[in-house]
Amino acid sequence: MTLPILLDCDPGNDDALGILVAAGHANIALKAVTTGAGHLAGDRTARNGAITLAAANRPDVPVAKGAMLPLVRERLIAGILDLDTALDPERPELPARELDPRHSAELIVDMVSSGAVSTVVTTGPLTNLALALRRAPDIAAKIDRVVILGGSLGLGNKTAAAEWNILCDPEAASIVFGAGAPITLIPVDGSADVGISPELIARTEAISGPIGQFAAELLRSLVTTFRPGVFSPAFMPLNDPIATLVAGDPSLARTVPARVDIELAGKHTYGRSVVDVALRNGLPANADVVLGLDATRVEQAFIDALTRLAHS
Ligand SMILES: [Ca+2]
Numbered sequence: 001m002t003l004p005i006l007l008d009c010d011p012g013n014d015d016a017l018g019i020l021v022a023a024g025h026a027n028i029a030l031k032a033v034t035t036g037a038g039h040l041a042g043d044r045t046a047r048n049g050a051i052t053l054a055a056a057n058r059p060d061v062p063v064a065k066g067a068m069l070p071l072v073r074e075r076l077i078a079g080i081l082d083l084d085t086a087l088d089p090e091r092p093e094l095p096a097r098e099l100d101p102r103h104s105a106e107l108i109v110d111m112v113s114s115g116a117v118s119t120v121v122t123t124g125p126l127t128n129l130a131l132a133l134r135r136a137p138d139i140a141a142k143i144d145r146v147v148i149l150g151g152s153l154g155l156g157n158k159t160a161a162a163e164w165n166i167l168c169d170p171e172a173a174s175i176v177f178g179a180g181a182p183i184t185l186i187p188v189d190g191s192a193d194v195g196i197s198p199e200l201i202a203r204t205e206a207i208s209g210p211i212g213q214f215a216a217e218l219l220r221s222l223v224t225t226f227r228p229g230v231f232s233p234a235f236m237p238l239n240d241p242i243a244t245l246v247a248g249d250p251s252l253a254r255t256v257p258a259r260v261d262i263e264l265a266g267k268h269t270y271g272r273s274v275v276d277v278a279l280r281n282g283l284p285a286n287a288d289v290v291l292g293l294d295a296t297r298v299e300q301a302f303i304d305a306l307t308r309l310a311h312s
Helices: 013-024 042-055 104-113 127-135 137-142 164-168 170-177 198-205 210-223 241-248 295-310
Strands: 003-009 028-035 063-065 100-103 119-122 145-149 183-186 253-262 273-276 287-293
Touching: 003 013, 003 104, 003 241, 013 028, 013 042, 013 210, 013 241, 013 295, 028 042, 028 104, 028 241, 042 063, 042 210, 063 104, 100 104, 104 127, 104 137, 119 241, 127 137, 127 170, 145 241, 164 170, 170 253, 183 241, 183 253, 198 210, 198 295, 210 295, 241 287, 241 295
Parallel strands: 003 028, 003 119, 028 063, 063 100, 119 145, 145 183, 183 287
Antiparallel strands: 253 273, 253 287
C-alpha cells in the first residue's frame, strides 16, 4: 500500500532532492508537484520543478506553477541567488516538463477533493496550500496529513525568532495551522542532525546513472550555502528531502503532540512558530512536532529512494 502524496515546494536544490526521493520511494506514490515563490521567484521554481520531474522520468506527474507573492508581506529574497551551481542559475540546456495549466492552489484542490491525494508534503512557504484552503475549506477534512518542513522549536534560522519557510509567508502558515487537518511539523532544530556529509555525497554519487550524478550535484551545491554559527550542526542539514522521507516512514521521527501557532504581530518575532508542547494555553494540539530523527535510517532511506529511482 503506497501513500499518495502531493509535494508543494519551491525548488530549490533541496526541494529538487525531495522530488527525486518522492519519485523513487517504495512507500510513496507521487501524484503531483506544485510550486510557488520562495527560494527563487515563482517562474523559476516552476521551471526547476519541471526540470527535476523530467530528470526523474515521471511524465505521469503533473507539475504546476503557483503563488508569485506571499499573501500579505513583501516577498523575501534568499540572497544566495548568485550561486552558479545546480538549479540556482537558469539552466536552459536541461530538458523540462510542460507545466500543468492549473495554478498550484487549483491543482491542490483538485487532487485532494477527488481523493487522488491523501497527504500533502510542503517544503516551501505555505502560500499555495493556504490559497487552496481558502478556495475550498472542505478539503481540510479530506487531507489525512500535512507534513510541513519549517518552523523551529528554539531559534530561527533567518531571524533570531523565525525560520525561513514560515517567515516567507507567516499569514499563509497561520491559515494552514488553523485549518484543522492533521499536521506533522519538522522544525529546523528537530531535523538538524541529518547532514550532508562527504560520506553521504559519496554514497549518492556511487548510485549508477544520471540520477546519482544529478542528486550529488544538488547536494554539493547545498553544501556551499552552509554558514556555520554558534549552534550549528556539523554539516549542512539535508532539509527538504527529510519531509518526503518522514511522510513515507513516520517511524524515522520522534514526535510530540503540540499546539503550534504562528506569530503575526510581534515586532521582533514576526513569523515565529510558537510550539507549546505543554498545551499551556488550553488550546488543543494541532500538530505532531518532530523532536529528533534516526539519522542513520534517514540517510539509508534517502539512498534507497534514489537508488530505486535510478533503477526504475
Ligand atoms: Ca524549500
